[in-house]
Amino acid sequence: MKNTIKVERAIMNMTQAELAEKINVSRQTVNAIETGRFVPSTVLALKMSRLFQKPVNEIFELEKGD
């Protein structure tokens, strides 16, 4: 699964730590999601969607093989 969290973060001028603080997870979690090492739960994806004010589909995208 691909994601555009890094881009969205840059648009809102936010560091990983700030994003982590806003969605109530650890900085390691944001890092792991951004680098594709961890697929977040639906709840976490929806929280990001609410924060970035974009539908989940625009932040996360299926890849070949998913």
Next chain:
Amino acid sequence: MKKDLLLPRWCRIAGVILLIVSLVLFVAWANYSFQFNFLNTPKPKQPGSFDFNNYNLTDEFTITGIILSLFMIAFSRQKREDEYVRYIRLRSLQISVYVNYAVLLIIIFTVYGLGFLEMLLYNFLTILIIFIVVFYFNLHIKPLFSKTSKA
């Protein structure tokens, strides 16, 4: 929120301190036969089949201290106990169980006699030690090597 069956956060620091104390005691006991006199147990009046030649509980308390401290370090709550930490925790536990039994199989085929029992004694610590190493490595050290960790 669901209960996560973990110890409070201060247990990690308490565990580290307890581990250091227990390890010092263990080395003193193993190399210099160090014993606390107040931990003596009464000897049976008639020597019988329960004669162990060891009527002091220093070693028992030392080993209990090591196990308890490792347990406290391993299962204390992280600052933010979120879904990723839970995932890493579960994975590390699985890896440690695999490694534990791999080590056990190696011991079965390579160590015999009394040495085997001694190795079994140390083997029950491997599950906790491997878990702590894998868990903290994945949580704190591995992200440093990922490409976009700096942001």
